[in-house]
Amino acid sequence: MSKRETIDHWSLLYWCTNFFLVRPIHNFFYRRIEVKHDEKIPRNEPVILAPNHQNAVMDALALVAGINRYQIVFLARADVFTSKLVNKVLTFLKILPVYRIRDGRSQLQKNVEIFDFTSNILRNKVNPLCLYPEGNHGDKRRIRPLVKGIFRIAFMAQADYKTKPGVKIVPAGIDYGDYRKFRQTQFIIFGDPIEVCQYWKEYEENPAIAMNQLRDHLSDELKKLAIHIETEKYYYLYMGLRSIYGKTMRRRMGLRGNSLYNKYLADKNMIKKLDQCLEKNPEKIEKMNSVFRKYMELRKKLNFRNWVPKKRRYSILLNVLGMIFSIPVLPLVVLGLFNNWPHFFLPPLLQKNIKDTQFHSTAKWGAGFVLLIVYYLILFVLALIFIPFWWLKLLYIVTLPSSGIFALAYRKFIIKSWARIRYTFGRMKKGSETNALKENYDKLIALTNEAIDSL
Numbered sequence: 001m002s003k004r005e006t007i008d009h010w011s012l013l014y015w016c017t018n019f020f021l022v023r024p025i026h027n028f029f030y031r032r033i034e035v036k037h038d039e040k041i042p043r044n045e046p047v048i049l050a051p052n053h054q055n056a057v058m059d060a061l062a063l064v065a066g067i068n069r070y071q072i073v074f075l076a077r078a079d080v081f082t083s084k085l086v087n088k089v090l091t092f093l094k095i096l097p098v099y100r101i102r103d104g105r106s107q108l109q110k111n112v113e114i115f116d117f118t119s120n121i122l123r124n125k126v127n128p129l130c131l132y133p134e135g136n137h138g139d140k141r142r143i144r145p146l147v148k149g150i151f152r153i154a155f156m157a158q159a160d161y162k163t164k165p166g167v168k169i170v171p172a173g174i175d176y177g178d179y180r181k182f183r184q185t186q187f188i189i190f191g192d193p194i195e196v197c198q199y200w201k202e203y204e205e206n207p208a209i210a211m212n213q214l215r216d217h218l219s220d221e222l223k224k225l226a227i228h229i230e231t232e233k234y235y236y237l238y239m240g241l242r243s244i245y246g247k248t249m250r251r252r253m254g255l256r257g258n259s260l261y262n263k264y265l266a267d268k269n270m271i272k273k274l275d276q277c278l279e280k281n282p283e284k285i286e287k288m289n290s291v292f293r294k295y296m297e298l299r300k301k302l303n304f305r306n307w308v309p310k311k312r313r314y315s316i317l318l319n320v321l322g323m324i325f326s327i328p329v330l331p332l333v334v335l336g337l338f339n340n341w342p343h344f345f346l347p348p349l350l351q352k353n354i355k356d357t358q359f360h361s362t363a364k365w366g367a368g369f370v371l372l373i374v375y376y377l378i379l380f381v382l383a384l385i386f387i388p389f390w391w392l393k394l395l396y397i398v399t400l401p402s403s404g405i406f407a408l409a410y411r412k413f414i415i416k417s418w419a420r421i422r423y424t425f426g427r428m429k430k431g432s433e434t435n436a437l438k439e440n441y442d443k444l445i446a447l448t449n450e451a452i453d454s455l
Helices: 012-029 055-064 084-092 110-124 151-158 197-204 209-225 235-244 248-251 260-282 282-302 316-325 327-351 358-385 390-398 400-428 434-452
Strands: 032-036 047-051 072-078 095-098 168-176 184-192
Touching: 012 110, 012 260, 012 358, 032 151, 047 055, 047 197, 055 095, 055 168, 055 184, 072 110, 072 235, 084 095, 095 110, 110 151, 110 400, 151 197, 151 209, 168 209, 197 209, 209 260, 209 434, 235 260, 235 282, 235 434, 248 260, 248 434, 260 282, 260 434, 282 434, 316 327, 327 358, 327 400, 358 390, 390 400, 400 434
Parallel strands: 032 184, 047 168, 072 095
Antiparallel strands: 168 184
């Protein structure tokens, strides 16, 4: 058997690569990861995972690192299979090519063989198959029109079962604190499985109608799971309010704690309320958007984040003292930078040559993966040679990643302390732009409250 024919078989080498390399580096790349309702993925059943697709390869890595009990098989566009070596690597990573019309009509015939592989994968019931029903990634948090490939494969595999329960499509929503930045958050939530057998009778009579019905069903489920902002005109208002109004919304809903799931529930509810207001009282949303634009202009000019104007002012003394008393830990910060500087400084240089911004985090992750392995190996050897005492060698080696995280946390602490000081000084001046920023922030909160209360 070829490697491709056994691609869904459990692999010890794949497991070791994932457990010892991919997952640790993934957990280093993201400061916080939450997976919700993965128990909804059926065991020992023919399963197709169908997540939304917004962040290039990071969407696949989210599932690879987040779902431990499976070795998921993915379908990816064929143009990434550029050579025999790349083909072997991607096959090892359990990725199959799928051909599109832009690859040439002659290439489409190869999909017959790929679809046969996928049918066997589903028939074996060992590991799920993952397809992105939107076909490609987008740069907005919304579900785009779904393509038909996933439904063709689903009905081909369902032919073994016909009207009996068989192939299940499990929708999933993936969201990020920021698509492109390092040390952000990642949230994954799975929905209830969709039984393809519900549409089999219709499929036998009219395949096109059955695929459209299944497509609409999956699209509706994905919109329930993913952060879905349908409005184009007020997209950035909605996105801004996720940060500005999120805590207020959680408080209104009685959600305690800052878990990603609670933030997700608040975001979904807020978007739903805003959509209702947009339908009934569009002038309220327009007024909010006008204030939001003024607020964002001031915020960018003053170089503040959304968290800064939440308070009236901050203690200058406490923030200055905090910065002063943090000086003794600077040697640890320098050590953290030395231990991790390739990952911090080189990947951002690489992304400048990538036009598709949704690949920026993928480039950072991939470059960081290689750089950290190579650089950590060098440090490991140097530590064994030059650091005295076995326990000191071990301490240094095991704290390599955490020292980098500490250095980043220190940088963030200094930046936030300085922002609080600048903001408070600005608030002391009458008629300052900082006061105007706070006024627009408070006004936006009040207008959002008013809009939601009016429903």
